[in-house]
Amino acid sequence: MISFEEFKRLDLRIAQVKSVREHPGADKLYLMQVDLGKEVRQLVAGLRPYYRPEQLEGKKIVVVVNLEPATLRGEKSEGMLLAAQHDEDVVVLVPERDLPAGSPVL
Amino acid sequence: MISFEEFKRLDLRIAQVKSVREHPGADKLYLMQVDLGKEVRQLVAGLRPYYRPEQLEGKKIVVVVNLEPATLRGEKSEGMLLAAQHDEDVVVLVPERDLPAGSPVL
Secondary structure, three states: OEOHHHHHOOOEEEEEEEEEEEOOOOOOOEEEEEEOOOOEEEEEEOOOOOOOHHHHOOOEEEEEOOEOOEEEOOEEEOOEEOEEEEOOEEEEEEEOOOOOOOOEEO | OEOHHHHHOOOEEEEEEEEEEEOOOOOOOEEEEEEOOOOEEEEEEOOOOOOOHHHHOOOEEEEEOOEOOEEEOOEEEOOEEOEEEEOOEEEEEEEOOOOOOOOEEO
16 A cells, blocks of 8 residues: 555656657667657657557657656666556557646646 | 655556446545456546546546545545646546556556
């Protein structure tokens, strides 16, 4: 169990995927540039087995924006996108209707 | 900033909305029964200004399932759904493609 205060420490935002390219050093990872409204960040995400770049580009997704940055196989990741998993499939979370990039998740 | 370990303490799941009715004691709140695959729980959610019940029923949404239960105006809430906000609008988060209720968010 976690408290509501713990949950509220998490900063989740709507982000728009600007571009997606293959991580040069990891065959399951993408390097994604995402627009958070006031800034663009790079995410490293393990979506390559599940999505083609053009299925992600332009899409509004959900990103944890206050996670400590990580370096994954030599590439900086400045956030983590949310995706659900079932069996061998992974599906990104999206807002049910369109919202501007940067919109907070309550 | 939060650590990855802190983030992983959060248990997010895909849930299917089974039914939605008005909270008898609060004009902005709904009482929602949601299916988490192995159990059905009640959520109290402030979606009444933004959605009609039939716009939510049947939909797959995203719920924090390990939040301490709360009582809101006399009704038990056993989880919190995720929704994004912009200006006067609130939009629920959904998986971009269909997944079974209970699927974990990574």
